[in-house]
Amino acid sequence: MLLGKYFRKFYVKYGLFFLAGIIALVVVDYFQLKIPDIIGNIIDGLKEKTLDKEVLKGLSLDIMIVAFVVFIGRFVWRICIFGNGVRIETDIRNDMFSHMIKLSQEKYSKNKTGAIMALYTNDLAAIRQCFGGGTIMAVDAIALGTLAFYKMIMLDYKMAIISLVPLVLVMVFSRLMGREIRKRNAYNLKVYSEMSDFVQEDYMGINVVKAFVKEKIKTKLFDKRNQENMNSTVRITKATSFVQVTIGAVLTTISSMIILFGGYYIYQASLGEPFDFTVGDLTRFSAYFGSLVWPIMAIGNLITMKSQGEASASRVMKLLNEEVEINDLKANPDYKLEGEIDIRDLSFTYPTSDHKKLDGFNLHINKGDFIGVVGATASGKSTLMDLLVRMYNVEDGKIFFDGHDINNISLENLRCGISYATQDSFIFKDTITGNICFALDEEDEEKAKEFAIISDIDKDIKEFSEGYNTEVGERGVTVSGGQKQRIAIARALIKDAPILILDDSLSAVDIITEDEIIKKLREIRKGKTTIIIAHRITTLKTMDKIVVIEKGKVSGYGPHEELFETNEFYNREVKLQELERERGERYEN
DSSP: OOHHHHHHHHHHHHHHHHHHHHHHHHHHHHHTTTHHHHHHHHHHHHHHTTOOOOHHHHHOOOOOHHHHHHHHHHHIIIIIIIHHHHHHHHHHHHHHHHHHSOOOOHHHHSOHHHHHHHIIIHHHHHHHHHHIIIIIHHHHHHHHHHHHHHHHHHOOOOHHHHHHHHHHHHHHHHHHHHHHHHHHHHHHHHHHHHHHHHHHHHHTTTTHHHHOOOOOHHHOOOHHHHHHHHHHHHHHHHHHHHHHHHHHHHHHHHHHHHHHHHOOOOOHHHOOOOOOOOOOHHHHHHHHHHHHHHHHHHHHHHHHHHHHHHHHHHHHHHHHOOOOOOOTOBBBTTTOOOOEEEEEEEEEEEOOOOOOOEEEEOOOOHHHHHHHEEEOOOOOOOHHHHHTTTSSSSOOTSEETTTTGGGOOHHHHHHTEEEEOOOOOOOSSSSSSHHGGGGSSSSSSSHHHHHHHTOHHHHHHHHSTTTOOOOOOOGTTTTTTHHHHHHHHHHHHHOOOOEEEEESTTTSSOOOHHHHHHHHHHHTTSSEEEEEEEHHHHHHHHHSSSEETTEEEEEEEHHHHHHHHHHHHHHHHHHHHHHHHHHHHHHHO
16 A cells, blocks of 8 residues: 555545556556567477477467467556546545635635635646556565566576675665655655645736736746746656666666576586576576566656655645534534524634724614625625635534524535625626526526526526527626626525625715615515625615624624714714715716
């Protein structure tokens, strides 16, 4: 077993494939060692003039049988063993993805996208090779090496032992070099991950790079990383080449020694000395040693491959061992949300910060309330929404839905009960219909149109060349900010959850469009809880109640008129926005 404890389960899961492949590989090794015997018999038969027609027919039949068995055997072990490498790679990739989507936001802030993608490409490829090519090398090193050496001993044990001693030294040398190769490969993987992350980040921010005319600087920075990646790769290549060239030189020297000793034996036999060694025997011995060369080379390659695989396996295991911090250990799987929210003395600090984002936060929202949320930038509005859907853990007894502690509600039921249009309005690389119907089990264009009309994006979609079947590109690059927001709103509405959260989802639309959307929301969300975070007071005026958040606390909670009279922050925001609107109107006139 070439890798660690986690990977052993795959030898059990695909044990029959491994067994079939190994048996086929051993059979091939056994039969291909019959070829030197057949060739040796032909040479001796020619020399002794015993190679008649019948003997030649028998030897020809033997060669055909060997060729057929080797052909079938090689096909079987390739399908079984190389196929296992692909199967195991697929399983590990599934395990990685399944584990990743359970991790908290904190984990993603620490692990960059480019570095994670390197795990799915380079590292998994190295692990696949260990299970595929590595298994073949290990079996060949044992089976073919043992069989070939046994036949060499049967021909002449002295020459066999002389041939073996340098090979043992080669194995020790390869083992020592394997440690250095492992270190170099671990560094290479790190450099490649950093380069991959650099490319991914710059690709996603290409518009900013171009807008600030930073193409040349970015090209130089990439060239530096690319050069470092090349240098680290060359260092690995030098080390592996040194191992392979050294092994090759030793094997060539041994082959020359075999010819010299064998030639001496044949010469002594021709003088009548007690040496029972023929030209055919020398041919057999050389061929056996030639068959032994691959297993010995395989040992060197296996050590290199194992070193690379171990470095990759440790990186993959680091990801798989990341703790799933947000879980359902205390959850009641049967409870489903209705819409009441009660927050009691909630405080929260991000794991990477010492500053409290929420501090003694208290709020009660009745089922069916239409609630607005306003506050200065970084006051804790989005943090509160993230906590409501448990993107981060909170203490027991702080957040309740319909009287049930959030930690006693399963994540699936909690999140199924909340429609959440996030602040960044993330759009997938998919059709518009696919994005709107993301919450549904299957796409329904008619239903997508229904909610696109409500979010006031329908008329925009109809202007696209392919309408609702338009591919919006990665992260929605082909649509505007306002269009992204309205598609995200339609996606949240189609879910039809008891609680709807719109986190600054109307900031990129004009006031008239915003007013139309809110009116439609009022109609379709009767009896259901709706929370809208906004900066524009015009968005919030018609809400049942408005929550004012300042420095992680609720400083005001009530209807627009009441807050205007009693809350200093809200009063100031109303006046400032009215002043800005008046200035804008004067400028237009």
